[in-house]
Amino acid sequence: MLEVTALNAWYGEAQALHEVNVRVGEGEVVTLVGRNGAGKTTLVRCLIGLHRQVSGAVCFLGRDVTRLPAHQRARAGMGWVQDDRGIYASLTVEENLLLPPSVSERAWTLKRVYEAFPELAGRRKAGGTTLSGGEQQMLAIARALRTGACLLLMDEPSEGLAPVVVARIREIIREVKATGVGVLLIEQNVTFAATVADRHYLLSQGRIVETLDTADLQRREGELLKHLGI
Amino acid sequence: MNALLQYAVQGLAAGSFYALAALGLAIIFGVLGVVNFAHGAFYMLGAVTAAVLLDTLNLTLWWSLLVVPVLMFAFGVVVERLFVQWLLRLDPLYNFLLTFGLTLVLVELVKQKYGVSGLPYTPPEALQGRVELAGVVLPRYQLFVFLFSVAICVLVWLVMTRTRVGMIVRASTEKPELARALGINVGRWVTPVFGFGVAIAGLAGVLSAPFRAITADMGNNFAIILFAVVVIGGLGSIVGAVVAGFLVGLVEAFGQAYAPTFAQVLIFVLMALVILVRPAGLFGRKEATA
Numbered sequence: 001m002l003e004v005t006a007l008n009a010w011y012g013e014a015q016a017l018h019e020v021n022v023r024v025g026e027g028e029v030v031t032l033v034g035r036n037g038a039g040k041t042t043l044v045r046c047l048i049g050l051h052r053q054v055s056g057a058v059c060f061l062g063r064d065v066t067r068l069p070a071h072q073r074a075r076a077g078m079g080w081v082q083d084d085r086g087i088y089a090s091l092t093v094e095e096n097l098l099l100p101p102s103v104s105e106r107a108w109t110l111k112r113v114y115e116a117f118p119e120l121a122g123r124r125k126a127g128g129t130t131l132s133g134g135e136q137q138m139l140a141i142a143r144a145l146r147t148g149a150c151l152l153l154m155d156e157p158s159e160g161l162a163p164v165v166v167a168r169i170r171e172i173i174r175e176v177k178a179t180g181v182g183v184l185l186i187e188q189n190v191t192f193a194a195t196v197a198d199r200h201y202l203l204s205q206g207r208i209v210e211t212l213d214t215a216d217l218q219r220r221e222g223e224l225l226k227h228l229g230i
Numbered sequence: 231m232n233a234l235l236q237y238a239v240q241g242l243a244a245g246s247f248y249a250l251a252a253l254g255l256a257i258i259f260g261v262l263g264v265v266n267f268a269h270g271a272f273y274m275l276g277a278v279t280a281a282v283l284l285d286t287l288n289l290t291l292w293w294s295l296l297v298v299p300v301l302m303f304a305f306g307v308v309v310e311r312l313f314v315q316w317l318l319r320l321d322p323l324y325n326f327l328l329t330f331g332l333t334l335v336l337v338e339l340v341k342q343k344y345g346v347s348g349l350p351y352t353p354p355e356a357l358q359g360r361v362e363l364a365g366v367v368l369p370r371y372q373l374f375v376f377l378f379s380v381a382i383c384v385l386v387w388l389v390m391t392r393t394r395v396g397m398i399v400r401a402s403t404e405k406p407e408l409a410r411a412l413g414i415n416v417g418r419w420v421t422p423v424f425g426f427g428v429a430i431a432g433l434a435g436v437l438s439a440p441f442r443a444i445t446a447d448m449g450n451n452f453a454i455i456l457f458a459v460v461v462i463g464g465l466g467s468i469v470g471a472v473v474a475g476f477l478v479g480l481v482e483a484f485g486q487a488y489a490p491t492f493a494q495v496l497i498f499v500l501m502a503l504v505i506l507v508r509p510a511g512l513f514g515r516k517e518a519t520a
């Protein structure tokens with residue numbers, strides 16, 4: 001459903017991505033692994049349409065979206081879970097959920113969201129950023145799911161969260177995968193990546209240097225962790 | 231006691247103009263990221279339009295309160311399409327140059343057409359004279375201005391907190407990029423939001439018509455104080471704009487009563503104090519200063 005070909009991205013004169021090729025199929029979970037500053041967030045921002053200084057092509061659901069503005073990509077079915085979670089302080093929890101328009105018949109009802117995320121149900125009238133870090137991450141994921149997005153772009157969703165919360169995120173990813181949603185998951189946590197993903201791209205200094213399957217990843221975990229500087 | 235209440239009402243009436251104008255300024259800044267230095271000129275245009283409508287078509291204040299905001303909205307839409315939209319991608323310096331330049335042009339045009347002496351304006355009879363409230367005699371018009379402005383502010387607040395439009399305005403004020411990435415066409419709201427801000431500045435102008443000398447220059451001093459209001463309330467904060475507007479009106483009225491030569495200075499002393507204690511303003515968020 002997502003096909004990125006020869007994507008280059010720049011910040012002014014500095015090139016941040018070099019000839020990146022990435023593919024995510026329906027119901028496929030693909031991780032993007034790379035150390036700090038490798039260009040992971042930049043790639044996701046290019047995909048959602050917020051970073052525009054690019055060349056190359058982004059195809060989504062068989063359509064070239066390279067020139068589409070961000071809001072149209074979201075409406076076409078891309079759901080972004082931002083690295084800082086992107087929860088609105090000036091909106092309540094429920095308003096955070098209702099802000100993005102529904103984009104497909106896959107869209108969740110509020111009732112379903114609250115059943116899946118009971119911690120949000122009790123706080124629906126509270127300000128978005130009054131939630132704990134873990135709850136905010138749940139809210140960010142729930143918000144993307146509520147729209148009925150068919151591709152989730154998740155930027156380090158497990159970062160800084162307690163193991164129980166990470167385990168829940170893993171369950172959620174497995175569930176949405178089963179419904180055919182594609183997930184591009186940015187992860188520093190190789191162990192976590194290995195438990196949810198089908199394929200792994202290793203990004204280094206703006207280049208995809210390797211594509212691994214989960215068996216490779218697990219076999220070379222020690223070496224990769226060293227590369228990631230963890 | 232009697233005098234105190236009279237100053238208070240006078241201050242709240244004057245504060246109404248600041249509150250309404252600052253409200254428009256805050257919403258424009260929030261959604262467009264543009265500080266509209268022409269806001270004082272739009273306020274002036276509102277008052278001048280009301281005076282012209284009364285003079286030529288005999289449209290009273292009641293009508294002007296309805297008609298002028300609509301005209302000013304249309305004018306704001308034209309200004310946004312012609313000029314302001316180009317600012318959104320440019321360095322903030324251009325923002326100042328354009329909106330300040332626009333002020334000079336509008337002020338000169340009005341001067342050319344209507345001269346420098348004030349245009350007369352009489353409010354409808356129902357709003358003239360004084361009313362006695364609990365033993366205190368108060369000017370009827372000032373009470374009306376205050377109540378009318380509060381009603382408008384409450385209305386805007388309801389729209390902002392209870393409607394989808396309000397939600398989108400809040401979201402694109404707080405994190406515009408994220409709003410776009412979540413599927414909100416922020417660009418579509420830019421023109422109506424600017425038009426609304428201009429309309430409400432015009433409305434403040436209409437309300438001030440019976441209360442102030444209507445001249446081409448009436449917006450200049452107003453704009454300077456408006457700047458203080460926005461800094462005190464916190465740039466981009468809607469509640470802050472309204473509260474600071476009334477607060478500054480009160481400071482001005484009491485200042486004029488007890489220390490006439492320092493009335494304006496007092497406002498800027500208040501501003502300096504607020505900056506010292508809360509650099510982002512009374513209701514500003516910390517990020518807003520960055």
Ligand SMILES: Nc1ncnc2c1ncn2[C@@H]1O[C@H](COP(=O)(O)OP(=O)(O)OP(=O)(O)O)[C@@H](O)[C@H]1O
Nearest residue numbers: 011014016034035036037038039040041042043083
């Ligand atoms: N706004 C910007 N302007 C200039 N350079 C930037 C900007 N944002 C990121 N960069 C540079 O682009 C490169 C990639 O950054 P990016 O944020 O995409 O990395 P990342 O892989 O997401 O890192 P992290 O693991 O820290 O989130 C870095 O060298 C960074 O310094």
Ligand SMILES: [Mg+2]
Nearest residue numbers: 040041042083
């Ligand atoms: Mg990152």
